[in-house]
Amino acid sequence: MPYVNIKVTREGVTPAQKTELISGVTDLLVRVLNKNPATTFVVIDEVALEDWGIGGLPAEEYRRRHKA
Amino acid sequence: MPYVNIKVTREGVTPAQKTELISGVTDLLVRVLNKNPATTFVVIDEVALEDWGIGGLPAEEYRRRHKA
Amino acid sequence: MPYVNIKVTREGVTPAQKTELISGVTDLLVRVLNKNPATTFVVIDEVALEDWGIGGLPAEEYRRRHKA
Amino acid sequence: MPYVNIKVTREGVTPAQKTELISGVTDLLVRVLNKNPATTFVVIDEVALEDWGIGGLPAEEYRRRHKA
Amino acid sequence: MPYVNIKVTREGVTPAQKTELISGVTDLLVRVLNKNPATTFVVIDEVALEDWGIGGLPAEEYRRRHKA
Amino acid sequence: MPYVNIKVTREGVTPAQKTELISGVTDLLVRVLNKNPATTFVVIDEVALEDWGIGGLPAEEYRRRHKA
Numbered sequence: 001m002p003y004v005n006i007k008v009t010r011e012g013v014t015p016a017q018k019t020e021l022i023s024g025v026t027d028l029l030v031r032v033l034n035k036n037p038a039t040t041f042v043v044i045d046e047v048a049l050e051d052w053g054i055g056g057l058p059a060e061e062y063r064r065r066h067k068a
Numbered sequence: 069m070p071y072v073n074i075k076v077t078r079e080g081v082t083p084a085q086k087t088e089l090i091s092g093v094t095d096l097l098v099r100v101l102n103k104n105p106a107t108t109f110v111v112i113d114e115v116a117l118e119d120w121g122i123g124g125l126p127a128e129e130y131r132r133r134h135k136a
Numbered sequence: 137m138p139y140v141n142i143k144v145t146r147e148g149v150t151p152a153q154k155t156e157l158i159s160g161v162t163d164l165l166v167r168v169l170n171k172n173p174a175t176t177f178v179v180i181d182e183v184a185l186e187d188w189g190i191g192g193l194p195a196e197e198y199r200r201r202h203k204a
Numbered sequence: 205m206p207y208v209n210i211k212v213t214r215e216g217v218t219p220a221q222k223t224e225l226i227s228g229v230t231d232l233l234v235r236v237l238n239k240n241p242a243t244t245f246v247v248i249d250e251v252a253l254e255d256w257g258i259g260g261l262p263a264e265e266y267r268r269r270h271k272a
Numbered sequence: 273m274p275y276v277n278i279k280v281t282r283e284g285v286t287p288a289q290k291t292e293l294i295s296g297v298t299d300l301l302v303r304v305l306n307k308n309p310a311t312t313f314v315v316i317d318e319v320a321l322e323d324w325g326i327g328g329l330p331a332e333e334y335r336r337r338h339k340a
Numbered sequence: 341m342p343y344v345n346i347k348v349t350r351e352g353v354t355p356a357q358k359t360e361l362i363s364g365v366t367d368l369l370v371r372v373l374n375k376n377p378a379t380t381f382v383v384i385d386e387v388a389l390e391d392w393g394i395g396g397l398p399a400e401e402y403r404r405r406h407k408a
Contacts, residue, residue, distance in 0.1 A: 002278060003179065006276050009273060018121075024303075025297060033289060039326065053230065054244070071142075071143040072143070075138060083262070085169060089168055090257030092164040096164070100160065105259045105260045108259070112257075158328060159329065163328065174327050178326075179323060194358065197359075206347060207275055207346075209344070212373060224372045232360075233348075287398070291397070313394055
């Protein structure tokens with residue numbers, strides 16, 4: 001009965017990539033812990049860049065400074 | 069001081085249904101644990117079908133296969 | 137496929153009360169949104185009083201001040 | 205490596221306010237626990253008023269009643 | 273900057289299995305979304321069986337009934 | 341009505357430090373968003389080092405490699 005929540009920044013994740021994440025995580029739980037896929041949930045949250053902070057800054061600003 | 073988070077797939081949940089979920093969960097916490105409703109929070113998240121995985125598949129695909 | 141997370145302070149919640157919370161929330165989702173109980177998860181977290189803040193204070197200190 | 209999630213009602217929080225929340229929480233973790241900001245994440249969720257319950261009611265209805 | 277939370281029932285997950293879950297999920301995010309592992313967090317929560325509900329019952333009771 | 345969840349590794353956080361985190365986060369929400377502290381919740385989760393992954397490794401192993 002696992003429940004997995006994946007949070008990533010909202011930057012054009014495609015439905016095909018989401019499908020890969022869902023099947024990849026589920027396979028991992030089956031392989032490592034012998035879980036039943038029928039009761040394995042995966043919920044993906046895409047988070048706007050202005051809502052994600054790292055290094056004390058919104059993600060976009062953080063990247064700008066750390067690339068310069 | 070309970071905090072309850074309800075995640076459901078985004079499939080046309082109405083404001084009236086949300087109101088019922090909020091009052092139903094709060095009543096349950098008052099009845100079972102004698103909690104104070106004034107400090108009971110309920111947060112509802114609607115999750116797009118492509119962001120919800122079950123059985124290693126996005127929810128829509130999962131339903132299609134299990135109905136056939 | 138709902139997922140519900142209930143967080144309450146750790147103050148002697150009994151297994152029987154947890155059973156009531158689980159069945160009560162599940163029944164609510166069946167009744168209001170016609171969800172399938174077999175794919176409805178409820179996860180209960182008990183949180184130590186020192187880990188729960190309200191009004192800018194740990195829960196125990198908050199209660200002491202607001203009872204006096 | 206802290207992870208902080210801030211949930212507030214969706215009522216016009218500006219990007220500048222989000223930036224302040226991110227830097228304020230990160231500074232707090234640096235000051236109190238000596239955490240490394242480069243591995244401190246802050247994720248902000250804005251929740252629609254109809255999705256936030258308090259006192260057994262959606263937030264808007266709750267406020268209306270408690271102001272009268 | 274992904275953040276992944278894995279919740280499983282507390283049933284003797286070993287440190288080696290946790291290590292496999294952490295590396296497996298991180299590899300998946302690198303492969304599918306080209307994420308940077310240095311800023312990919314994975315948090316595992318083990319949940320006591322009495323705190324996990326499915327089908328309106330605590331997990332242990334649910335399994336008992338569905339095996340008979 | 342904010343709800344804040346702070347997750348940190350379990351490494352001897354003291355009750356006094358938790359009190360500082362709770363008051364600091366609450367003050368921040370009052371100052372930046374004019375929130376009411378009486379309905380501001382802060383929940384702190386301490387996560388065992390073996391349950392926290394970064395860089396594809398459990399936190400302890402990650403630190404060992406990145407210090408050498």
